[in-house]
């Protein structure tokens with residue numbers, strides 16, 4: 364029931380596109396998108412792309428870096444820019460959010476492409492209140508709901 368549960372968190376904003384970050388977002392995102400009947404876009408981590416692929420000139424990649432201190436040196440998220448269009452109402456789905464660094468990077472790419480950021484729907488919301496408010500994070504659980 365994770366798809367319906369995650370899909371209900373921002374139903375009021377009527378998302379038209381789900382994005383998910385590898386790794387677990389590539390599982391939870393599609394089941395949420397299927398439930399809502401909307402499309403899905405996968406966000407990859409640059410360090411996990413094999414080789415030097417950077418995309419053809421006609422299909423450039425959007426890139427957004429997390430802060431350098433994030434996860435031992437930061438990481439860069441990438442997505443083909445053509446997958447976002449102006450008018451898309453984009454919802455990020457993930458299993459966990461804490462600092463909001465990866466979600467912030469995704470939001471920059473979404474808005475750079477002219478699409479609209481709706482927020483983040485997560486299984487566990489472990490972020491600080493200011494992060495929750497800034498990114499419009501909604502969760503099925505908080506850390507307090509988890510066994511110690």
Ligand SMILES: O=P(O)(O)OC[C@H]1O[C@H](OP(=O)(O)OP(=O)(O)O)[C@H](O)[C@@H]1O
Nearest residue numbers: 384385386387459460461462463464465
């Ligand atoms: O709010 P943040 O501090 O940005 O953390 C949240 C991110 O961290 C986890 O990914 P992780 O990098 O652990 O992905 P993995 O499953 O590929 O190891 C999680 O899936 C989120 O994408």
